[in-house]
Amino acid sequence: MAYTYDYPRPAVTVDCVVFGLDPTDCLQVLLIQRWLDPFAGQWALPGGFVRHQEGLVQAAHRELREETGIADLFLEQLQAYGQPQRDPRGHTVTVAFYALVNLWNYQVRAATDAKQARWWPMDRLPALAFDHDVIVQDAIATLRTTIRHRPIGFELLPAKFTLTQLQRLYETVLARPFDKRNFRKKLLKLDILVALDEKETNVAHRAAQLYRFDQAKYLERQQTEFNFDL
Amino acid sequence: MAYTYDYPRPAVTVDCVVFGLDPTDCLQVLLIQRWLDPFAGQWALPGGFVRHQEGLVQAAHRELREETGIADLFLEQLQAYGQPQRDPRGHTVTVAFYALVNLWNYQVRAATDAKQARWWPMDRLPALAFDHDVIVQDAIATLRTTIRHRPIGFELLPAKFTLTQLQRLYETVLARPFDKRNFRKKLLKLDILVALDEKETNVAHRAAQLYRFDQAKYLERQQTEFNFDL
Numbered sequence: 001m002a003y004t005y006d007y008p009r010p011a012v013t014v015d016c017v018v019f020g021l022d023p024t025d026c027l028q029v030l031l032i033q034r035w036l037d038p039f040a041g042q043w044a045l046p047g048g049f050v051r052h053q054e055g056l057v058q059a060a061h062r063e064l065r066e067e068t069g070i071a072d073l074f075l076e077q078l079q080a081y082g083q084p085q086r087d088p089r090g091h092t093v094t095v096a097f098y099a100l101v102n103l104w105n106y107q108v109r110a111a112t113d114a115k116q117a118r119w120w121p122m123d124r125l126p127a128l129a130f131d132h133d134v135i136v137q138d139a140i141a142t143l144r145t146t147i148r149h150r151p152i153g154f155e156l157l158p159a160k161f162t163l164t165q166l167q168r169l170y171e172t173v174l175a176r177p178f179d180k181r182n183f184r185k186k187l188l189k190l191d192i193l194v195a196l197d198e199k200e201t202n203v204a205h206r207a208a209q210l211y212r213f214d215q216a217k218y219l220e221r222q223q224t225e226f227n228f229d230l
Numbered sequence: 231m232a233y234t235y236d237y238p239r240p241a242v243t244v245d246c247v248v249f250g251l252d253p254t255d256c257l258q259v260l261l262i263q264r265w266l267d268p269f270a271g272q273w274a275l276p277g278g279f280v281r282h283q284e285g286l287v288q289a290a291h292r293e294l295r296e297e298t299g300i301a302d303l304f305l306e307q308l309q310a311y312g313q314p315q316r317d318p319r320g321h322t323v324t325v326a327f328y329a330l331v332n333l334w335n336y337q338v339r340a341a342t343d344a345k346q347a348r349w350w351p352m353d354r355l356p357a358l359a360f361d362h363d364v365i366v367q368d369a370i371a372t373l374r375t376t377i378r379h380r381p382i383g384f385e386l387l388p389a390k391f392t393l394t395q396l397q398r399l400y401e402t403v404l405a406r407p408f409d410k411r412n413f414r415k416k417l418l419k420l421d422i423l424v425a426l427d428e429k430e431t432n433v434a435h436r437a438a439q440l441y442r443f444d445q446a447k448y449l450e451r452q453q454t455e456f457n458f459d460l
Contacts (some may be wrong), residue, residue: 007282009239012312012323014378053321056312075391080310080325082242091283093242093311151241 010082015047015132017096017139019173020103020119021067021156027102027122027172030138032169036195038088039129042081045136046114047094060097068117069109074115075097078139078178086131094130098139098174102156122175144174151192151221154213162200162208163187192218240312240321244290245277245362246305247326247369248298249403250349251386257352257402258333259366261456262297262344268318269359274365276344277324290327299345303329308369314362324360328369330403332386341373352405375405381422381451384443392430392438393417422448 007126008070016031031043046067050059065071070137103119110117120126125136153169165185168172187193196213199207248260261273276297280289287305295301305327312323333349340347350356352370359364383391383399397413417423424444429437 007279010242010280010282011241012240049237050312050323051242052240053314055314056310056323077309079307082280082325084283084285091370093280093286095312095323146401 008091010084010093011089011149012050013047013087013092013094014050014056014063015094015096015135016060016064017078017098017136018047018064018070019086019098019100019122019139019143020072020106021100021169021172022103022119025121026175027140028119029122029125030068030070030108031118031120031126031128032110033116034129035113035115041115042129043120043126044129045096045132046117048113050095056095060095064113067110067114069111073101073106075099078135078142079203081131081135083131094135096135096139098143100143100152102158110223145164147173151190151213151218154215160196160198160210160212162210164208166211190221192221238321240314240323241317241319242280243277243322243324243325244280244286244293245275245324245365246290246294247275247308247366248294248300249328249352249373250328250336251330251399252333252349254359255351256405257370258349259352259355260298260300260338261348261350261356261358262308262340264348264359265343265345270433271345272359273350273356274359275326275362276347278343280325286325287327290325296342297344299341300336303331303416305329308343308365308372311361311365313361325367326369326459328384329374330373343450359373374404379444381420381443381448384445384448390426390428390440390442392440394438399418420451422451 020030021026022028026122030046032046033043034040046064048063048067050056060075061071076099078096078098080093080095084091086092108117110121122140125133127133128136147170152173155167156169157165163184166187167178167180170183171177192214193211196210196212198210200210201207250258250260252258262276263273266272272406276294277290277298278293280286283366291301292439306329308326310323310325314321316322337348338349355366358366364372377400382403383396386399387395393414396408396417400413401407405445422444423441426440426442428440430440431437
C-alpha cells in the first residue's frame with residue numbers, strides 16, 4: 001500500500017503581486033479590500049484557496065480574474081510562504097506570484113469576496129492583511145533584481161517610444177533617477193533597440209527620436225543573462 | 231464567521247536538492263531509494279509530507295535528517311510545484327529547496343522510509359520518481375545563475391586554498407573549463423581574496439600560492455550583486 005499522510009493537511013492558497021506601471025507616478029500594486037474575516041475591511045493581495053485538482057498558476061489566474069477582473073497576464077512564481085502562524089484560520093501555505101503590467105491596459109473591478117479592487121502607489125501602501133507586506137517587499141526586490149538581468153519594456157511601452165520614456169520606465173521600477181547620457185549609452189549597448197526614421201509628434205518641446213524594440217534580439221537577451229549595471 | 235474552504239485540500243510536501251562538491255569528479259546530487267510505493271525501489275529526492283503546524287524549511291531539514299542523516303546545511307527555496315497529476319497518490323503541492331555543500335563534510339546514511347541514500351554524479355543520474363528530474367534541472371539552472379552573481383567557495387574550500395582549487399570549484403559547478411589567466415584576472419578583480427605569505431606543501435609540482443577569503447568583503451559581495459562574466 002502506498003504510504004499516505006494522516007495528519008491534518010495545511011490549506012494551500014495562492015497570492016498575486018501585480019505591479020502596474022503608471023509613467024506619471026511611482027510603481028503601483030493591485031490590492032483588494034476584504035469583505036470577510038479574517039482581516040475584514042483590510043487591504044490584501046488578490047488570492048485564495050487552490051481548488052481540488054487545480055494547478056497553482058491556474059488558481060492564481062482564476063483568483064485574479066474573480067477578485068479584480070484582470071486576465072491574461074504573465075505570472076512568475078515568487079516563492080512559497082508556510083510559517084504556521086501566518087493565517088489566523090490555521091496552518092496555510094501560500095504560493096506567491098508576481099507580474100509587471102502597463103496599468104493603462106487593465107480595467108480593474110472588484111468581484112466575489114473583494115469589496116474593492118484598486119491600484120495603490122508602492123510608496124503609500126496601506127497596512128496589509130496576513131504577511132502580505134512581506135510578500136510585496138520580496139516581490140519588489142525580485143522584480144528589481146530581474147530587470148538588471150533581462151530587458152523590460154516590450155509589453156509596457158507603445159510600439160514606438162522615446163529613450164526618455166524608456167528611462168522613465170526603469171526609473172519607475174527602480175525608484176531612482178539615472179544620468180541621461182549614461183543610461184542611453186548602456187541601453188544602446190544592449191543592442192535591442194532600432195532607431196526609427198521618425199520623431200515624436202504633437203509635443204511642445206523639441207521632438208525626440210523614436211525607437212522600437214528589435215524583437216528577435218530582445219527575446220535573445222531574455223535568454224542570455226546580462227548585467228545592466230545602472 | 232471566517233470564510234473557510236471546504237473542498238479536499240492538496241497534500242503539501244517538501245523536497246531537497248542537495249548538490250555535493252567532489253573536486254575529483256563532477257557535481258553530485260544526494261538521492262534516496264524509496265522503500266514504499268509509489269515508485270518503490272526508485273531513486274528520488276529526499277523529502278516528505280509537511281506536518282501539522284510545521285514550517286516549510288523546518289520540514290525540509292527534518293526530512294533530510296530523517297532520510298539521509300544530514301543536518302545543518304543552508305537551504306534556499308527553489309519554488310513550489312503543484313501540477314495536479316505530479317503525484318499518483320493525489321493532488322500534492324511540493325516546495326523544493328536546494329543547497330550546495332562540500333560532500334566530504336557530510337556522512338550520508340539511509341533511514342526511515344529510505345532504503346539507501348547516496349551521492350550520484352549529476353551527469354549519470356538514474357531515472358527519478360515523480361517530477362524530481364524536472365526539479366533537479368531547475369535547481370541546477372538556479373544554482374548556476376546564482377553563482378554568477380554571488381561568490382562561492384567560502385564553505386566549500388579549505389581555509390587556505392590555491393587559485394587552481396577555486397577554478398576547479400567553478401568548473402565543477404558550471405560543468406565547463408575556463409581559461410586560467412582570464413579566470414584569475416576576473417576573480418582577483420572581485421577583491422574578495424587575500425594572498426597569503428605561504429605556498430602549498432607536499433606537492434609534486436611547483437608549489438602554488440595560497441589564498442584565503444576576505445570574510446568582510448566576501449559577505450559584502452554576497453549582498454551587492456555582480457556579474458561574474460566568465
